[in-house]
Amino acid sequence: MSTKVRARDELAVEIRPGIFRPDWSVVTTTAARQALAARVAGRAGLLAHWSKPLSAAADLVWQTVLRMFVRKGRPPRPAEIASETGLSLDSVIAILHGLEERDLIGLKPGTDAIRFAYPWTERRTPHRVAFGEHLLWALCAVDALATARMYRSDVSVDSACAHCASAIYAATALRGRTLRTVSPPEAVVWYDATFPGCAAASCCPSIAFFCSDDHLEAWLSSRSPRPEGVRLSIAEALEVGGAIFGPVLAEAVAPEAV
Numbered sequence: 001m002s003t004k005v006r007a008r009d010e011l012a013v014e015i016r017p018g019i020f021r022p023d024w025s026v027v028t029t030t031a032a033r034q035a036l037a038a039r040v041a042g043r044a045g046l047l048a049h050w051s052k053p054l055s056a057a058a059d060l061v062w063q064t065v066l067r068m069f070v071r072k073g074r075p076p077r078p079a080e081i082a083s084e085t086g087l088s089l090d091s092v093i094a095i096l097h098g099l100e101e102r103d104l105i106g107l108k109p110g111t112d113a114i115r116f117a118y119p120w121t122e123r124r125t126p127h128r129v130a131f132g133e134h135l136l137w138a139l140c141a142v143d144a145l146a147t148a149r150m151y152r153s154d155v156s157v158d159s160a161c162a163h164c165a166s167a168i169y170a171a172t173a174l175r176g177r178t179l180r181t182v183s184p185p186e187a188v189v190w191y192d193a194t195f196p197g198c199a200a201a202s203c204c205p206s207i208a209f210f211c212s213d214d215h216l217e218a219w220l221s222s223r224s225p226r227p228e229g230v231r232l233s234i235a236e237a238l239e240v241g242g243a244i245f246g247p248v249l250a251e252a253v254a255p256e257a258v
């Protein structure tokens with residue numbers, strides 16, 4: 001791989017002082033690197049939004065939404081976010097719309113109500129995550145696994161093969177740094193690399209679990225056109241998720257430490 005390509009592939013944005021997303025340092029495998037590079041290439045338009053960093057207030061609201069989502073087991077309401085952060089309701093609502101423009105959350109059309117906040121959604125999906133006392137829905141297979149590293153916690157994920165619907169289960173260990181169990185052991189994740197627009201609307205349904213390579217291949221062969229993307233082991237999918245979501249709730253690094 002040339003230096004030039006490598007530099008482009010490793011593009012990341014500084015989401016708060018000293019914190020870069022994705023965190024390429026957690027990626028150790030070629031497949032995970034390919035999936036992340038495809039993601040960066042597909043989301044080039046979004047990177048433009050990040051040329052202007054999130055304001056401190058917007059960052060506070062973003063993190064508050066994600067912390068309250070798991071505490072309440074549902075998306076927090078704007079008034080609850082205002083009460084939690086000490087910001088005015090008007091400010092919170094304006095910030096929520098700004099976060100939606102960056103594709104960090106999604107609102108119900110024509111309202112100020114949160115519909116999803118990556119990696120979570122209030123909508124039922126194939127990916128159910130047991131997190132603390134709640135069962136929550138994740139937007140895609142990678143998002144489901146990523147919740148562990150994001151919250152420095154351990155989770156278990158119940159999903160199903162996108163081809164045959166047989167049950168797939170994965171549980172993390174060491175606060176999302178590794179896997180405790182995967183069932184069936186030969187399960188894989190397909191990381192779709194086609195991103196025509198918002199991730200939650202387009203690619204997420206195609207970032208799915210399969211019970212085996214055979215069923216992934218059967219599913220790919222049945223689609224027209226055949227999807228482009230990367231086949232990941234569950235461990236590789238955990239790496240990709242960790243790189244994307246691990247930094248989201250990380251504390252800013254003091255300037256002298258950067």
Ligand SMILES: [Zn+2]
Pocket residue numbers: 161162163164165166210211212215
């Ligand atoms: Zn299957």
